[in-house]
Amino acid sequence: MGRPWMAVALLAVVTFGAAGAWLVVRGQQAKVAVEALRADGAVLQAQLEAYDLPAAGQTLAKVRVDAQKAHRLTGDPVWGIAGYVPVLGRDLHAARQVSAVMADITTAAQPLETALPKLQPKGAAGAQGQLDTTALRAVAGAMPQLSAAVSSGAVTVGELDPDGLRPDVADGVTTLNTALSAARGPFADAVPLLQELPGMLGADGEKTWVVLLQQDAEARGTGGLVGAFAELKTDQGRMTLADAESRSKLDRGPTIPSVVAPENLREHYGKDLTEWAGFNASPHFPHTGELAAAGWKARTRQDTDFVAGVDQNVVAALLAATGPVEVRGVTVDSSNAANFLSKGVYARWQDPQVVDTVTTELVQATFGKFSRGEFSLPTLIKSLREPVRERRLLLWANDDEVQAQLEQLSISGTIPGDPGPFAMTVVNNGGGNKMDAYLQVDTRYDPGTCTNSARVGQISVTLDNTAPKDGEGLPSYVNVRSDLIQRGLTGKVTRDGSNRIILDIYGPVGSSAVLTQLDGETVVPVTGLDNNHPVWRVSVPIAAGQERTVNVVMSTPVVEDDAGQIPVVLNQPMVKPATSSAEPLTECKTSSVVGG
Incomplete structure (x- = not known):
């Protein structure tokens, strides 16, 4: 009786030995391809930052060739199987995933290779300041696929654990993960704007x-x-x-x-x-x-x-x-x-x-x-x-x-009308002057506690009039209380650096004000509604150098699974940039107290 197991073992040794040698050769080739990919990628980034679009189009084509070569070298069945080998397999699997992601992204970006060079505005020799709307449409057409590839790649690379990888492989995974994570949102945001940009620039008529x-x-x-x-x-x-x-x-x-x-x-x-x-x-x-x-x-x-x-x-x-x-x-x-x-x-x-x-x-x-x-x-x-x-x-x-x-973009200036933790402080000048150049606004959102499906929290707004004392040195056109003059007042009181602020505090959809205070004293706000949000208005006179605080204690309905959310707090554009902060929402507790 023969010994077939010996033949099988010998065949296995020969096969794995050949595969190992093959992997060494392919690994060296892949390393060269990846190094070329990194180098060309760095050049591309510099060209895009410098807006050298003709050169960027050419380099983008080189990056695509580099990525596809690396993907071919790491994408065959033998490399895939080797990815399951203990220790070494982690490096091989990571290299395979990274090269596949880069190949997908650069393939999706291929239309940009010819479109980017055409996005240089024509100068005096042509139509001055004119952008090629056909090229813009080509870019817009490629963006959904490119955005999807970047998003999918971010997920794939994000699942790779750099711990345990060789330092050079781990560094590549970390760098790519950071880049894709940072690009994911901007790429997605760019899609709707780029799709409309040709029309906005008159591609279909004035x-x-x-x-x-x-x-x-x-x-x-x-x-x-x-x-x-x-x-x-x-x-x-x-x-x-x-x-x-x-x-x-x-x-x-x-x-x-x-x-x-x-x-x-x-x-x-x-x-x-x-x-x-x-x-x-x-x-x-x-x-x-x-x-x-x-x-x-x-x-x-x-x-x-x-x-x-x-x-x-x-x-x-x-x-x-x-x-x-x-x-x-x-x-x-x-x-x-x-x-x-x-x-x-x-x-x-x-x-x-x-x-x-x-x-x-x-x-x-x-x-x-x-x-x-x-x-x-x-x-x-x-x-x-x-x-x-x-x-x-x-x-x-x-x-x-x-x-x-x-309206999918912040550039639309849309106030979201959906339920959820939200606040915005809105200042409208009530003094008929230009004193808001000296106003500092800070908004703090405290979601408070939640019991029996209702949150009781607080929006606190601090107003600081940083104008010089008595309005010294301010131009009369800036430092005037037109509202007081209209009421018949005269003299220093109308030009003392003071102001009157019409303060509107926007709260979460469905919320109601339980208590409103100005510097700790209870006031009754004027209530309104804007894009589903309740609005609480307080008129705030403020002297030069004075700081005033408006607090709104509010009851807000609970949105399912909202625990841990960071409230959305939007800042109004101001000469002195407004500031804001917010605490995450806590778990909602169920009261065990029973009346009787």
């Missing part, structure tokens, strides 16, 4: 934009008082400035037909919604967009396709891309624009009409440069990141489908 310059020194819900506006036209990727005027031109009438706003909003904000000086009192920018479009049509008998809200920080970002402009002998650039618009313009010119004219001239000069193509697109993209994050650049579309896409 579009009309109304851009509102909001001066945060006199606070309004979406930022500040509209001091000037610009009418822009976009057509086939090119932007032109059609008009720029101070708000006084809008004030001449007709008034805004506020009937386009919800009834509960009209009840709370009243006739302010009919006036260009107060129509943006609600922080929910879709309301502002609808009202602005209705007012624009009443004035011009023409529709507007988009309404944008910008403030002094956005103007500073635009000037970073265009370079400085000259206004009445003053050089305004990205370093001084925010201060110039919120304080400097009032210190230099006392006449309100001159201030409005200067502000308008700044808007004309800035957007005029964009019309002439005198701007750096890479710088613009980088400089706008922070203003967008702070809700200082807001956008509304006069098309339901486009608006639905935009």
